[in-house]
Amino acid sequence: MSKLRIAVHKFASCDGCQLQFLNLEQELLTLAERVDIAHFIEASSDLGEGPYDVSFVEGSVSTPEEIKRIRQIRQQSRQVIAIGACATGGGIQALRNWGQHEAFLKAVYASPEYIDSLEHSTPFSDHIRLDAELWGCPPDQGQLKRMLADLMAGVTPFVPGESVCLQCKRQGNVCVLVAKGEPCLGPVTRTGCGALCPYQERDCYGCFGPQAGGNTTALGRRFLGLGLSPEAIKHRYRFIYNWAPAFREASQEWESKDITYTPLPSKKEGEWS
Numbered sequence: 001m002s003k004l005r006i007a008v009h010k011f012a013s014c015d016g017c018q019l020q021f022l023n024l025e026q027e028l029l030t031l032a033e034r035v036d037i038a039h040f041i042e043a044s045s046d047l048g049e050g051p052y053d054v055s056f057v058e059g060s061v062s063t064p065e066e067i068k069r070i071r072q073i074r075q076q077s078r079q080v081i082a083i084g085a086c087a088t089g090g091g092i093q094a095l096r097n098w099g100q101h102e103a104f105l106k107a108v109y110a111s112p113e114y115i116d117s118l119e120h121s122t123p124f125s126d127h128i129r130l131d132a133e134l135w136g137c138p139p140d141q142g143q144l145k146r147m148l149a150d151l152m153a154g155v156t157p158f159v160p161g162e163s164v165c166l167q168c169k170r171q172g173n174v175c176v177l178v179a180k181g182e183p184c185l186g187p188v189t190r191t192g193c194g195a196l197c198p199y200q201e202r203d204c205y206g207c208f209g210p211q212a213g214g215n216t217t218a219l220g221r222r223f224l225g226l227g228l229s230p231e232a233i234k235h236r237y238r239f240i241y242n243w244a245p246a247f248r249e250a251s252q253e254w255e256s257k258d259i260t261y262t263p264l265p266s267k268k269e270g271e272w273s
């Protein structure tokens with residue numbers, strides 16, 4: 001059986017998702033025996049041209065040139081898999097989508113006329129068809145390995161979509177929302193991190209993005225009951241996955257001046273401690 005020909009492509013990003021491949025360390029040697037890593041700028045200057053069996057794409061689309069490039073990659077690749085928060089949700093750089101693009105350019109660059117960037121930072125799914133998405137900032141190595149194994153086995157890659165709470169409960173973590181009154185985003189955030197933050201007794205801040213069907217309004221009301229202002233609740237949703245539709249809409253909802261939601265009960269002094 002011929003080896004899978006794999007490419008890893010970088011767009012607007014910090015490179016952290018690509019690093020998850022390199023962080024596989026010893027397993028990387030096994031991987032290199034089983035797949036042909038044809039194009040991976042961060043790992044090698046020996047760059048092979050397409051076609052590829054699988055292209056992993058990291059980063060968001062931020063320039064007109066990047067739109068052309070991702071379309072070209074789609075044409076050259078049997079499967080395209082988006083990895084990371086930038087690739088699946090626009091990333092932290094999508095915070096610029098909420099402001100004035102021209103004003104940012106003028107504030108940052110001495111000669112903004114030379115900068116050719118798009119008004120919005122967007123995920124790849126806005127531009128091409130994707131075969132799978134691996135969420136997280138950065139994605140979890142366990143999920144990455146599972147995806148590589150699925151691809152090598154020729155089966156449809158599996159990405160779990162449940163909330164962090166389920167993983168948290170299975171691990172037996174004490175709930176920081178209930179026990180400490182911390183504004184934990186776990187109930188509306190997709191799993192994959194191993195409930196790392198609650199395990200460390202801190203609240204989840206949503207770096208794996210929205211879980212399908214999460215009730216962001218109810219959780220916001222719970223945060224209101226904990227004493228957070230609508231502005232603070234807006235900022236909870238407007239962070240790493242601010243441009244993913246569910247968190248985008250939730251942040252807009254809490255930005256509205258017309259909110260009249262009743263807070264869900266807050267913790268009383270000494271209660272649940």
Ligand code: SF4
Pocket residue numbers: 013014015016017018058059083084085086087091092136137138139
């Ligand atoms: S998702 Fe996070 S780790 Fe990956 S490139 Fe974007 S900012 Fe970096």
Ligand code: SF4
Pocket residue numbers: 164165166168169173174175176177178184185186187195198203204
């Ligand atoms: S700590 Fe957060 S993620 Fe864990 S069960 Fe409580 S609300 Fe859910």
